[in-house]
Amino acid sequence: MSAENSHIEHGQEEHHADMSKKQIWKVFFYLLAITCLEFFIALVLVYNGPLEKGPLVNFVYIALTLVKAYYIVAYFMHLKFEKMGFIISTLIVFVFIIYFIILLLTEGSYLGVHLNHVFG
């Protein structure tokens, strides 16, 4: 087992671009900046400010979340530097999640219309 590990590590993963310490801290500051931006929107613009919670603000939050997720998966989890075949085989299954989101949110809002009719 150990012999195989070292063979692959030294033989085939050698050419992978490794993250330098400088790059790691750069990604960290991107993540920190995006999180600070989210707090700024939540506290200054929405809680104490003029904006209302709603689809527009939520869209911004979700977009920023996906950017953060990209940085974590691509750089911290090193996926960007793997072989394209592996990236595709890992990410392609998430079409089911996208489909599931569409299905359940549609179903949820349908139920919401009825509950609003009953209670609202």
Place this chain on the structure above:
Amino acid sequence: MSTTVSQLDQVKSGPWNGGRSPFAMEYGKVMMWFFLVSDAFTFSAFLIYYGAQRFAQVTWPNPDDVFQSIPFIADHGFPLVFVGIMTFILIMSSVTMVLAVEAGHRNSKKEVVGWMIATIIGGLMFLGCQGLEWSHLHHEGYWWASIPSHYEGVDKLGAQQFANLFFTITGFHGFHVTTGVIINIIILCMTLANVFEKRGTYLMIEKVGLYWHFVDLVWVFVFTFFYLV
């Protein structure tokens, strides 16, 4: 007898012709990725159900009103501050984990040990914060199948779903952090016992790192959907 090799018998050297990993990845690392994909499905299912409930309920508790306390400092009046600290701790411990992986690539045992200890401390701090958050909400009356008495009428329905889903999802995430800390401690002990030194590679740090970053990744989504939206 002919000594020339026919076209068919020539050794093929493409990535998919066998004899080596087509992804140029070690087996355990590929399996860790596939486990994480399946785990992502579990968390997605939880969060999508949460979304469906928010769409379905007539009213929903406003997170800015629910999460207002900073333990030991203020009981209310500071929305999102405490969860901001928790988020910072988790991102920070993710960075120390990448630095441990980076040190592992250079086979530097001393640095790996240092960064792993920092990661474990970060994980324990996050768990402590989550414990404080849970006990605060529990004192306010939130729990599985329990909500504070100030909710009335139709508000009770949404508040109850909120309480159940909050404790289930952050609990499941906290369980992942706990196992992550335990695995990190095991790996730290293995590093100290020179297991990876003898093996000649610190690839195990990378695999554990993948799990740890995944925990951070999930928190990014939990944070957005429970605290911001």
